[in-house]
Amino acid sequence: MKFIDITRKYGNTTYGYPFEDYSVNDHYRGLPKYVYELCIGCSACGIACPPNAIKIAPNEKGDRLVWEFDCGRCIFCGRCDEVCPTAAIRLSSEFELAIATNTDDMIQRGELDMEYCTICNEPFSTKRLLDYTNERLKNAILSEGRLKEAQVYLHICPDCKQNAAAGTVIAKKEEKIR
Ligand code: SF4
Ligand code: SF4
Numbered sequence: 001m002k003f004i005d006i007t008r009k010y011g012n013t014t015y016g017y018p019f020e021d022y023s024v025n026d027h028y029r030g031l032p033k034y035v036y037e038l039c040i041g042c043s044a045c046g047i048a049c050p051p052n053a054i055k056i057a058p059n060e061k062g063d064r065l066v067w068e069f070d071c072g073r074c075i076f077c078g079r080c081d082e083v084c085p086t087a088a089i090r091l092s093s094e095f096e097l098a099i100a101t102n103t104d105d106m107i108q109r110g111e112l113d114m115e116y117c118t119i120c121n122e123p124f125s126t127k128r129l130l131d132y133t134n135e136r137l138k139n140a141i142l143s144e145g146r147l148k149e150a151q152v153y154l155h156i157c158p159d160c161k162q163n164a165a166a167g168t169v170i171a172k173k174e175e176k177i178r
Pocket of ligand 1: 032048049050051052053054069073074075076077078079080081
């Protein structure tokens with residue numbers, strides 16, 4: 001009788017899930033959703049992801065960058081969401097993540113075109129990341145000459161940049177000696 005009294009007083013406090021819809025609160029950390037169109041292939045999410053649920057690596061030919069998320073490894077920490085500069089990955093409120101038999105259903109995937117170094121012709125970054133950086137350079141307060149120089153350097157891979165910088169230093173030293 002005591003239990004019935006309590007139930008009468010507080011009403012029904014349980015949900016009829018799964019027969020009734022269950023809505024989680026706004027801060028719920030559900031399935032991360034990837035928006036391929038927004039991804040620039042910067043790798044920030046892959047670096048930040050603690051259990052390596054996001055893997056980012058070039059394909060065998062090296063002409064495309066493969067972005068892959070494995071829900072089976074995800075701990076729903078939200079680090080990818082925090083670090084993504086373009087909101088290409090966002091935690092959703094989706095929590096019904098069971099799959100029948102096809103484990104591919106746990107995978108989200110995208111491939112991005114690579115850009116080639118203007119010196120060594122090796123792929124080194126995604127086209128989208130260079131476009132994104134170029135837009136930011138245009139909005140930065142730079143002189144026209146400095147902007148052009150930065151845009152040239154943007155299309156050179158890190159190794160060639162290092163070699164070019166080393167070459168400049170050596171040339172300057174040789175000039176001083178003469
Ligand atoms: S929510 Fe956390 S574990 Fe899941 S993909 Fe993002 S960073 Fe990785
Ligand atoms: S951080 Fe965002 S833009 Fe960068 S690779 Fe991850 S999903 Fe793509």
